[in-house]
Amino acid sequence: MIVSLERSGGFTGQRLTSSIETDELSGPEMAKALQALEALVSAPPATQAALRSQPRYRLTIHRPSGQHMVELAESEVPAVMRPLLTELTRRARPVT
Amino acid sequence: MSHRCFFVPPHILANIARVHARESLEPSSAQRSAVVSEEIRRSRRNLVPGAALGSPEAVAAALTVPPPGTAGRLIYDDLGQFNFDVQLVRGEDDPAVASQSADNAYDDLGRVRGFYKEKLGRNSIDNAGLNLVANVNFGFQFNNAFWDGVRMVFGEGDGVIFKDFTGDIDVTGHELTHGVTQYTAGLNYTDNQTGALNESFSDMMGSAIDAWANHRDADTHNWLIGEDIMADDLYGEALRNMAEPGTAYDDPILGRDPQPRDMSGYFEPADPHLMSGITNRWFYLICKEIGMDAGTLIMYQTLQNLWPTAVFNDAAVVAAAQARILARDKQVPADAAQVVRSAARQQGFW
Numbered sequence: 021m022i023v024s025l026e027r028s029g030g031f032t033g034q035r036l037t038s039s040i041e042t043d044e045l046s047g048p049e050m051a052k053a054l055q056a057l058e059a060l061v062s063a064p065p066a067t068q069a070a071l072r073s074q075p076r077y078r079l080t081i082h083r084p085s086g087q088h089m090v091e092l093a094e095s096e097v098p099a100v101m102r103p104l105l106t107e108l109t110r111r112a113r114p115v116t
Numbered sequence: 117m118s119h120r121c122f123f124v125p126p127h128i129l130a131n132i133a134r135v136h137a138r139e140s141l142e143p144s145s146a147q148r149s150a151v152v153s154e155e156i157r158r159s160r161r162n163l164v165p166g167a168a169l170g171s172p173e174a175v176a177a178a179l180t181v182p183p184p185g186t187a188g189r190l191i192y193d194d195l196g197q198f199n200f201d202v203q204l205v206r207g208e209d210d211p212a213v214a215s216q217s218a219d220n221a222y223d224d225l226g227r228v229r230g231f232y233k234e235k236l237g238r239n240s241i242d243n244a245g246l247n248l249v250a251n252v253n254f255g256f257q258f259n260n261a262f263w264d265g266v267r268m269v270f271g272e273g274d275g276v277i278f279k280d281f282t283g284d285i286d287v288t289g290h291e292l293t294h295g296v297t298q299y300t301a302g303l304n305y306t307d308n309q310t311g312a313l314n315e316s317f318s319d320m321m322g323s324a325i326d327a328w329a330n331h332r333d334a335d336t337h338n339w340l341i342g343e344d345i346m347a348d349d350l351y352g353e354a355l356r357n358m359a360e361p362g363t364a365y366d367d368p369i370l371g372r373d374p375q376p377r378d379m380s381g382y383f384e385p386a387d388p389h390l391m392s393g394i395t396n397r398w399f400y401l402i403c404k405e406i407g408m409d410a411g412t413l414i415m416y417q418t419l420q421n422l423w424p425t426a427v428f429n430d431a432a433v434v435a436a437a438q439a440r441i442l443a444r445d446k447q448v449p450a451d452a453a454q455v456v457r458s459a460a461r462q463q464g465f466w
Binding site for chain 1: 290
């Protein structure tokens with residue numbers, strides 16, 4: 021499956037996007053990160069209003085059966101998902 | 117999504133606040149009750165040094181922890197981790213430390229605190245001496261900065277697009293003003309005019325603080341946001357241009373600045389950082405006409421008298437009303453209200 025990222029917000033307001041085929045990811049840390057993402061998209065939390073000016077991450081899982089999305093403020097990102105976000109951010113490019 | 121039921125509907129509170137804002141400098145109880153959330157109050161009470169690490173022993177013995185309510189500064193180094201309040205490195209009145217970013221944050225928090233106190237009579241973010249907490253070196257090559265509701269957080273940048281975010285007072289002024297907005301108008305951070313206003317007030321105050329700290333006025337100020345954190349290969353670019361939205365940057369790495377100059381370019385839904393250019397230029401036009409001090413005072417009073425769902429037209433009406441009150445009290449020029457309306461019309465608010 022494909023996981024895509026759109027990052028925005030914070031001081032810069034800069035919008036970045038990237039995507040990755042999960043087959044390219046390996047290792048137990050990545051497996052846990054993907055599991056955490058699957059759990060979040062199945063029950064997305066509502067971002068508190070006070071957090072919305074923070075950098076935000078919109079993560080989407082793309083499957084043939086459809087897309088599932090979750091949006092997280094920076095302070096809401098679970099530690100277990102950081103490896104996935106770091107890789108997606110490393111690949112991200114500004115939206116021009 | 118959680119559902120909250122209010123006895124008095126938000127639109128009625130907004131109307132009461134709107135009427136009161138035309139009559140007085142003081143925020144109405146309707147505005148205050150529409151704004152401060154119980155979550156924020158709980159966060160304030162629970163924020164203590166060392167809490168993130170679970171024990172008082174985590175607080176270095178030689179550092180000063182300012183008492184609550186004294187607008188004291190606490191600087192934490194997150195050591196490249198995606199955690200908050202990792203290591204307290206400097207407290208209020210403590211000497212400079214080896215970390216340049218920690219000292220930059222300490223100094224700029226002081227300047228922002230000083231600006232709000234001396235120029236606007238405000239005692240810290242909440243006007244009740246809220247201690248100012250900053251985290252530097254958050255994350256690894258983190259290309260951003262933010263206010264999270266209780267603290268200011270700075271990344272070190274990746275050196276390709278951005279340098280360390282403690283290197284520009286715009287950043288601290290902008291982000292701490294999100295805190296001021298949180299405790300005053302409570303503007304919803306949504307993808308429409310209200311969110312754009314939230315962003316714009318932060319740019320307005322960030323810019324005013326930058327000018328004040330560097331002894332510039334409306335004519336000598338550069339009106340750029342974030343110019344000092346651009347990486348070396350992007351020298352000369354900036355994140356936003358309040359005088360001419362849409363011209364801050366244009367290069368292969370960042371693309372072209374997409375901010376519209378006025379309402380002819382408005383659309384929604386849109387990221388708040390986009391449409392904030394319209395009201396940023398509104399502020400610029402006002403300051404060029406009546407001076408930075410007068411323009412800033414009017415906008416600060418406006419922020420105190422808006423409400424969570426306010427839009428551009430509301431801001432202009434309240435700003436003109438506040439300008440009249442301030443002019444009556446000889447704090448701004450006599451024609452300030454006309455200047456506010458003229459600039460709003462120039463920007464296409466009506």
